[in-house]
Amino acid sequence: MERIPPGQIVTERFPILTYGEEPRVTPERWRFSLWGLVETPLTLTYPDLLALPQVELTRDFHCVTRWSRLDVAWKGVRVRDLLERARPKPEAVAALVHSYGGYTTNLFLEDLLREDVLLAHTLFDKPLPLERGGPVRLVVPHLYAWKSAKWVRGIELLDHLELGFWEKLGYHFRGDPWREERFQEGPIPAASLRFQSRKGGREG
Ligand SMILES: Nc1nc2c(c(=O)[nH]1)N[C@H]1C(S)=C(S)[C@@H](COP(=O)(O)O)O[C@H]1N2
């Protein structure tokens, strides 16, 4: 398989892309919550996060504005591990990710459950810098980088698709770089939720 998704250009640089102001969240004040359609809502502090099983991961990072940065080394906690503790209800199929500062992005539960989706606190062996989303950001390497929400503060599980910040402004509802899902052209297919459901399809 090709390494670089179609229409992308590799950069040695690693641009910082933030819409709006940088929220300032210290590790002491940072909290992460999982809520909505879960059996056991949870809230973590920064020390709680560091006490969980840690994963190191090196992945390419693809921005929809066409730059790709190869081999970005992250460390953090699998979102899947947190979801296992919170136990999504059967009707949960989608999620809205919330960041400090008001940024949001939507993901299907199936995409969040991938084993390389992390809450990352470390980048290239150093604490995640503020401008990169520190103390903690989401990393979703298999989708365009706007899904990798910086300064993440929580994930809300839903039984329907609720669009995030860029998605409401016309970005694609899923954002797979291999399929060049950059912008939403035409209406979102009504069947998409059915296909993305954890149970492999709902009735009706
Ligand atoms: N909270 C927040 N997260 C965000 C953004 C943002 O503006 N706010 N920009 C997104 C976009 S478009 C990209 S390409 C990546 C950029 O991450 P970087 O600044 O570490 O390169 O962060 C994503 N996460």
Ligand SMILES: [Mo]
């Ligand atoms: Mo981006």
